[in-house]
Amino acid sequence: MRPATSESRWVQWLLIGIALVFLLGFLLLPLIAVFTEALRSGWVAYKGAILEHDAWAAIKLTLLTAAIAVPANLLFGLAAAWAIAKFEFRGKTLLISLIDLPFSVSPVVSGLVYVLIFGRQGWAGPWLMDHDIKVLFAVPGIVLATVFVTFPFVARELIPLMQEQGTDYEQAALSLGAGGWQTFWRVTLPSVKWALLYGVLLCNARAMGEFGAVSVVSGHIRGRTDTMPLHIEILYNEYQFAGAFAVASLLALLALLTLTVKSYLEWRHGDELSATRRH
Amino acid sequence: MPDSSARRRAAIPGFGLTLGFTLTYLSLIVLIPLAGLFFKSAGLGWAGFWRVVTSPRALAALRLSFGAALAGAFINAIFGTLVAWVLVRYRFPARRLFDAIIDLPFALPTAVAGIALTSLYAANGWLGRFLEPHGIKVAFTPLGVVVACAFIGLPFVVRTVQPLLEEAERELEEAAASLGASRLQTVLRVLLPTVLPGVLTGFALAFARAAGEYGSIIFIAGNRPLVSEIAPLLIVIKLEEYDYAGATSVAVAMLVLSLLLLVIINGLQAWAGGRHRRAA
Numbered sequence: 001m002r003p004a005t006s007e008s009r010w011v012q013w014l015l016i017g018i019a020l021v022f023l024l025g026f027l028l029l030p031l032i033a034v035f036t037e038a039l040r041s042g043w044v045a046y047k048g049a050i051l052e053h054d055a056w057a058a059i060k061l062t063l064l065t066a067a068i069a070v071p072a073n074l075l076f077g078l079a080a081a082w083a084i085a086k087f088e089f090r091g092k093t094l095l096i097s098l099i100d101l102p103f104s105v106s107p108v109v110s111g112l113v114y115v116l117i118f119g120r121q122g123w124a125g126p127w128l129m130d131h132d133i134k135v136l137f138a139v140p141g142i143v144l145a146t147v148f149v150t151f152p153f154v155a156r157e158l159i160p161l162m163q164e165q166g167t168d169y170e171q172a173a174l175s176l177g178a179g180g181w182q183t184f185w186r187v188t189l190p191s192v193k194w195a196l197l198y199g200v201l202l203c204n205a206r207a208m209g210e211f212g213a214v215s216v217v218s219g220h221i222r223g224r225t226d227t228m229p230l231h232i233e234i235l236y237n238e239y240q241f242a243g244a245f246a247v248a249s250l251l252a253l254l255a256l257l258t259l260t261v262k263s264y265l266e267w268r269h270g271d272e273l274s275a276t277r278r279h
Numbered sequence: 280m281p282d283s284s285a286r287r288r289a290a291i292p293g294f295g296l297t298l299g300f301t302l303t304y305l306s307l308i309v310l311i312p313l314a315g316l317f318f319k320s321a322g323l324g325w326a327g328f329w330r331v332v333t334s335p336r337a338l339a340a341l342r343l344s345f346g347a348a349l350a351g352a353f354i355n356a357i358f359g360t361l362v363a364w365v366l367v368r369y370r371f372p373a374r375r376l377f378d379a380i381i382d383l384p385f386a387l388p389t390a391v392a393g394i395a396l397t398s399l400y401a402a403n404g405w406l407g408r409f410l411e412p413h414g415i416k417v418a419f420t421p422l423g424v425v426v427a428c429a430f431i432g433l434p435f436v437v438r439t440v441q442p443l444l445e446e447a448e449r450e451l452e453e454a455a456a457s458l459g460a461s462r463l464q465t466v467l468r469v470l471l472p473t474v475l476p477g478v479l480t481g482f483a484l485a486f487a488r489a490a491g492e493y494g495s496i497i498f499i500a501g502n503r504p505l506v507s508e509i510a511p512l513l514i515v516i517k518l519e520e521y522d523y524a525g526a527t528s529v530a531v532a533m534l535v536l537s538l539l540l541l542v543i544i545n546g547l548q549a550w551a552g553g554r555h556r557r558a559a
Binding site for chain 2: 005006007012015016018019020022023025026027028029030031033034037075076079080082083084086087089095098099101102104105106107108109112113114115116117119120121123144147148151167170171174175180184202205208209210211212215216228229230232233236241244245248251252254255256258259260262263267276
């Protein structure tokens with residue numbers, strides 16, 4: 001006889017069946033479609049589409065953008081977590097909600113705010129034109145928009161964890177004569193390293209894949225201000241489906257890598273991540 | 280003792296440096312640019328703002344963005360809860376793998392999701408070829424927008440319900456069963472109230488994300504004005520026409536609407552949580 005706190009065998013299998021069919025059809029099928037479409041015309045065409053001049057330029061711009069945006073937000077995440085977790089001050093809750101703010105703004109609006117500042121009719125627009133500085137429709141604008149949308153990722157992994165950890169170890173190190181930096185490098189940083197990696201991982205995935213915000217500020221200049229997601233859009237709209245899916249498959253591989261490392265961190269170092277990530 | 284704890288706290292260095300950096304960076308990247316949006320819209324005046332937002336095209340776009348986001352969040356609430364239940368309560372092959380791919384919509388860039396969904400649901404796609412003969416057109420219709428919204432919002436509900444189910448006390452279920460409740464009664468009257476706040480939180484997060492979504496929708500939507508054009512796309516179009524005022528008005532309307540709906544949902548959540556506590 002089955003225990004009173006579980007369902008009968010056939011109900012269990014029915015529910016598992018529905019869930020798995022849903023996940024396969026709804027999540028896995030799109031992923032499989034990306035790779036199938038990318039390889040439809042064979043390996044040679046696939047390699048050609050990726051090594052093509054404009055695609056290669058887009059890959060390099062995407063890597064450059066992430067290489068600036070991720071370290072910037074990493075530095076910010078560490079500073080914010082240190083201030084919020086190690087000290088008491090008024091307005092802390094408000095500060096935490098403000099840090100999460102970019103998540104509740106539409107990506108397109110995130111791009112729009114920079115157009116309003118740096119655009120031709122924007123506040124800084126005329127001054128920038130006089131000094132021949134290009135922000136909008138150039139790399140600085142793309143980096144700024146990416147920093148905006150990936151802003152909270154590292155901070156929100158570190159803040160809850162460092163709050164849980166308290167200040168006991170830092171107190172001990174300081175009372176034994178360690179300096180402030182030494183305490184940070186030798187005591188705090190090692191205790192949050194996995195959460196830090198976790199935040200960087202998610203931050204990087206979003207930075208390389210951001211579309212809406214970057215699309216608004218980029219100007220879509222082929223080979224110059226096109227990131228990989230924007231290049232996918234251009235190829236797709238020109239009906240070059242194989243090329244679009246070839247570039248898309250690289251980003252899909254990045255997503256798979258991100259998910260793999262993320263699951264590994266949750267499984268292997270779950271107790272060193274913030275509480276919401278341990279499952 | 281309070282005295283010594285105050286002294287202990289003062290001993291950690293770096294408060295001024297880290298808080299100063301945090302506030303400066305936050306202001307420069309997020310707060311000042313966002314405040315600029317509201318300043319700009321205030322400069323338009325109420326009449327100008329209202330004229331843009333109540334134009335048929337803007338109204339249709341806002342209705343589609345928020346309507347499809349609501350529909351997508353409903354799908355997520357139902358299937359997300361079911362998936363969370365199956366992942367937490369049952370054991371089956373490749374469970375870990377399925378658990379890991381739940382986050383795929385977070386990790387997969389939206390443009391990639393957009394073209395993949397479009398190719399699946401187009402008339403000759405793997406799924407479209409079975410749906411279209413039955414008269415169900417997904418790609419290039421508002422239904423496609425709902426599908427894209429449901430795709431990107433799925434992880435939110437699963438990830439908020441999962442921990443609640445893991446922590447739910449089995450004793451309560453045993454007590455209900457021993458008092459003569461059927462399994463279905465126990466699930467509906469004991470377990471559901473426990474996870475309902477989580478479902479609502481996930482619903483709210485999925486809704487907020489989908490309402491502002493752009494990348495995964497524009498490929499599958501078909502983007503016909505008044506029919507399948509979403510609000511973020513209308514902003515982009517107005518920007519391309521150098522209509523900054525129009526773009527700003529739609530953006531402010533979107534922000535205000537999402538804020539309003541999130542307040543309502545937060546209220547619902549507090550109500551559900553309160554009801555649960557009283558019942559328990």
